[in-house]
Amino acid sequence: MNNFTETEERLALRKAVSDLGKKYGRDYFEQAAKHGRKTTELWQEAGKLGYLGVAVPEEFGGGGGDIGDLAAVCEELAAAGSPLLLMVVSPAIVGTIIAQYGTQEQKERWLPGLADGSSTFAFGITEPDAGSNSHKIITTAYRTDDGWRLQGGKTYISGVDEASHVLVVARTEDAKTGNLKPALFLVPTNAEGFTYTEIDMGLVSPEKQFTLFFDDVLLPADTLIGSEDAGIEQLFAGLNPERIMGASFATGTARLALAKATEYAKERQVWKAPIGSHQAIAHPLAESFIEIEMARLMTQKAAALYVSGDFMAAGEAANMAKYAAGEAVCNAVDRAIQTHGGNGLANEYGLVQMLAGSRLSRIAPVSREMVLNFIAQFSLGLPKSY
Numbered sequence: 001m002n003n004f005t006e007t008e009e010r011l012a013l014r015k016a017v018s019d020l021g022k023k024y025g026r027d028y029f030e031q032a033a034k035h036g037r038k039t040t041e042l043w044q045e046a047g048k049l050g051y052l053g054v055a056v057p058e059e060f061g062g063g064g065g066d067i068g069d070l071a072a073v074c075e076e077l078a079a080a081g082s083p084l085l086l087m088v089v090s091p092a093i094v095g096t097i098i099a100q101y102g103t104q105e106q107k108e109r110w111l112p113g114l115a116d117g118s119s120t121f122a123f124g125i126t127e128p129d130a131g132s133n134s135h136k137i138i139t140t141a142y143r144t145d146d147g148w149r150l151q152g153g154k155t156y157i158s159g160v161d162e163a164s165h166v167l168v169v170a171r172t173e174d175a176k177t178g179n180l181k182p183a184l185f186l187v188p189t190n191a192e193g194f195t196y197t198e199i200d201m202g203l204v205s206p207e208k209q210f211t212l213f214f215d216d217v218l219l220p221a222d223t224l225i226g227s228e229d230a231g232i233e234q235l236f237a238g239l240n241p242e243r244i245m246g247a248s249f250a251t252g253t254a255r256l257a258l259a260k261a262t263e264y265a266k267e268r269q270v271w272k273a274p275i276g277s278h279q280a281i282a283h284p285l286a287e288s289f290i291e292i293e294m295a296r297l298m299t300q301k302a303a304a305l306y307v308s309g310d311f312m313a314a315g316e317a318a319n320m321a322k323y324a325a326g327e328a329v330c331n332a333v334d335r336a337i338q339t340h341g342g343n344g345l346a347n348e349y350g351l352v353q354m355l356a357g358s359r360l361s362r363i364a365p366v367s368r369e370m371v372l373n374f375i376a377q378f379s380l381g382l383p384k385s386y
């Protein structure tokens with residue numbers, strides 16, 4: 001980023017990705033969701049064109065860019081109506097962690113497939129009883145003679161049915177109590193003892209969520225990513241990109257809702273002029289435009305700080321970006337529906353389907369309340385409230 005404008009390369013990337021997104025578009029996405037299909041063609045094409053691997057180092061088959069580039073890809077696909085939730089997980093969290101902390105062998109083995117989209121990875125930290133309090137996770141890895149034995153479970157894990165592996169956040173047996181000392185394991189989805197069931201969600205998306213069960217899953221030693229002792233640092237190396245991507249996913253969706261609303265407000269006429277001439281319609285849309293731009297700017301700032309290596313400042317900015325984007329998308333979708341009147345709730349206009357997805361941005365990957373807790377405590381120095 002330079003003088004608050006993106007580089008020519010970034011803008012060209014946005015344009016190319018937007019063209020790909022429009023080639024598929026909202027209809028393709030909704031039909032896939034409705035008929036239980038995946039968005040595999042789009043995923044594969046995005047991979048082949050280098051968009052999924054844009055932030056993977058060149059030596060492992062990627063584009064050598066950074067999280068700002070990957071976030072731009074995520075935003076443009078969402079704005080074109082073809083959001084890919086698994087981008088938030090596979091290239092952003094798992095790709096970043098392997099690229100930064102994997103052994104040379106792990107990088108050579110996993111990154112090329114991740115970059116070209118031929119392998120997809122899910123990520124599992126959330127557990128039913130721990131929820132937002134990750135310190136309470138109980139999934140545990142016990143040492144064996146030649147590796148690990150995993151016991152426990154996860155919930156709300158996206159895309160397990162499309163993934164070859166899940167990057168699982170677990171405790172090690174000697175780190176059972178107190179603050180989380182996590183270790184990260186790349187668990188094959190076909191491992192013996194690993195089962196999963198789909199959660200019946202109200203979201204309109206081809207990407208599904210699952211509850212996972214690990215019943216004495218035996219893992220070779222090389223499934224541990226990075227170091228057993230540096231797990232928390234490794235985890236955060238992946239969670240800040242996740243928040244940046246979550247923000248981009250939301251601002252892209254918000255842009256789509258606002259574009260639909262604006263177009264409709266220019267055309268729909270019930271008195272003597274288009275409804276967009278009434279300030280009650282125009283001002284909320286103008287507010288959304290401002291909110292979206294502010295969220296995008298904060299997302300770019302978070303990405304720039306992350307790239308500069310200032311991880312504390314990046315964490316604060318990534319949380320703020322995620323918060324701002326979550327609010328922006330909820331408002332934009334709600335206002336777009338209101339602008340459409342009754343049509344806002346008709347399937348044909350494609351807005352009512354976006355409602356649950358927009359609410360997701362206030363809940364995951366980190367809820368708005370947990371962001372506010374973080375800002376209150378770390379940015380304002382207020383006492384911890386929980």
Ligand SMILES: Cc1cc2nc3c(=O)[nH]c(=O)nc-3n(C[C@H](O)[C@H](O)[C@H](O)COP(=O)(O)OP(=O)(O)OC[C@H]3O[C@@H](n4cnc5c(N)ncnc54)[C@H](O)[C@@H]3O)c2cc1C
Nearest residue numbers: 123124125126131132156157158363364365367369370386
């Ligand atoms: C569609 C979808 C996809 C997901 N994909 C993944 C995935 O791929 N991998 C993964 O690991 N997880 C995933 N998640 C889980 C997601 O990250 C969690 O749902 C989220 O972190 C919130 O946790 P929870 O649902 O347990 O809510 P809870 O922790 O039970 O919280 C419930 C409510 O209480 C509030 N709350 C909790 N603690 C506090 C506090 N101290 N102060 C104030 N308010 C508080 C929360 O903000 C929330 O509003 C996904 C979730 C969804 C819905």
